[in-house]
Amino acid sequence: MTSKARYRAAIIGTGAIAHAHAQALTRLSDRVELVAVADVDADRARGFAEEYGVGTTYTDAAELLAAETLDIVHVCTPPGSHVPLAILAMRAGVPVLTEKPTALSLAELDTLAEVERETGVPVLTVFQHRFGRAARRLAQLASDGSLGRPLVATCETLWYRADSYFDLPWRGKWAVEGGGPTMGHGIHQFDLLLAILGPWTSVSAMAARQTRPTDTEDVSVAVARFDNGALATIVNSIVSPRETSRLRFDFEHATVEVEHLYGYTDADWRFTPAEGRDDLAEAWDLSDDGETSSHVHQLAAIFDAFDAGTDPEVSLADATRTLEFAAATYASAFRGKPIAAGEITTDDPFRRSMDGGLVPWAPVKETTR
Structure with missing residues (x-):
């Protein structure tokens, strides 16, 4: 070399x-x-x-x-x-x-x-988070079929941001931040979810502004279906006092899960083979190297x-798939209906902005006669 x-x-x-x-x-x-x-x-x-x-x-x-x-x-x-x-x-x-x-x-x-x-x-x-050693191992085992078909997954970003977090003028504004925890916090977790499960088919979601002084949501909840048939729930929050970031994947032959906050080590992952598939534990076999998933x-x-x-x-193509998932979450939440992958096309307001001009708690604009 x-x-x-x-x-x-x-x-x-x-x-x-x-x-x-x-x-x-x-x-x-x-x-x-x-x-x-x-x-x-x-x-x-x-x-x-x-x-x-x-x-x-x-x-x-x-x-x-x-x-x-x-x-x-x-x-x-x-x-x-x-x-x-x-x-x-x-x-x-x-x-x-x-x-x-x-x-x-x-x-x-x-x-x-x-x-x-x-x-x-x-x-x-x-x-x-795609690049930590455990995530790379999971991606390999998922892609080569060792774990069987993915069946169900859970993705939770339950964080806490005080009201003072929004003192910076660009925070909490659709026009300059793009959205709330769906865009700025949970996106790391569901990006890893998408990297493992592959293309998504449809999203059904809800979003709310529960307590924070923000124009955007402070909570969103989504259910997604993937091309391979897997189903997943995705929760993004900045109103959760006990903070955690959690991902769980249930495949035919094993459950793989991680719980951390802002970065995981190998020790934060848990691998549980299905009955009769102890051979997979050997394939997983990560001894903790103490390294945290990071920019490094x-x-x-x-x-x-x-x-x-x-x-x-x-790549930009991968990032686009992740951002399209965020846009579909908002579109589904504000339109009150499922959104299919590829549905947000050129003329759709949700292609031009994540709020789509449909935020239910936004103040009504006065019109002049």
Whole structure:
């Protein structure tokens, strides 16, 4: 095997989530160098750069992209800016790794896909839970048929966010955050669900604003059917004082489940073979390595793909399937009917925005005569 290249990375946006990216890049410093950061707040950019030993800072993303030779740029800004910044980087020829959600709507994803085809530059999304060792093992056993047919699954993101969480002006607003816990919190969990179970067929959902001072939902509940016949329940909440993230898959030959909060280790997983299938326990056989599912694993996989000249994950096509599931959850909840995969087409209001203009608790707009 040839020695791996040392790649050049930059970060746009130096808020809270950017630290997870910088820490992951530091862990992988034999493979990548963080060479520059940009933030509209010059003082914050300088403080971030000093903390991580970065030599160059910018207050303008376009200036960074014009000045630096880069192999990847990390977009760590609020959700409403993900698409314009990703397009800026793609047109500069730099592969993009953007935090979730990739975009605020399916229409924005259509725009990204058009620019990706035009430039040949990929835009990738952070869905790090796909890349933990146990999730990779599960994906392998599910895809090769070892576990039999998937039958039923449960996906729960039961988190808690106080009212003060919404003090930031971009939080809780459909136009700038895209949605509530379905878009911003539970999406990591149900992205992993979709990665294991494959294409979904239909979604029936409910959503509510129970207690939080937000324009979006603070709870959603969905039931989904998959192409392979599996059924799943998906709960997304930010009103749950005992926080947990839980996934359970019941296959013909085994139950596989994980419970954690913001990242799992091998020890957080439980594997239960069906009667007479103790051989599968040997196939699972994960001794805890103490590693938490994190940005490190996804970045390592991206650099492995760069080394091999293959397509890195998570691709725009995969991210689109996940975001379409979120859009279908909202459309079903607000229209009061099941939504089929592919039903939200070009002219559908839910393609243009996740609220579809149908949020039942939204204030009625006055019309002028």
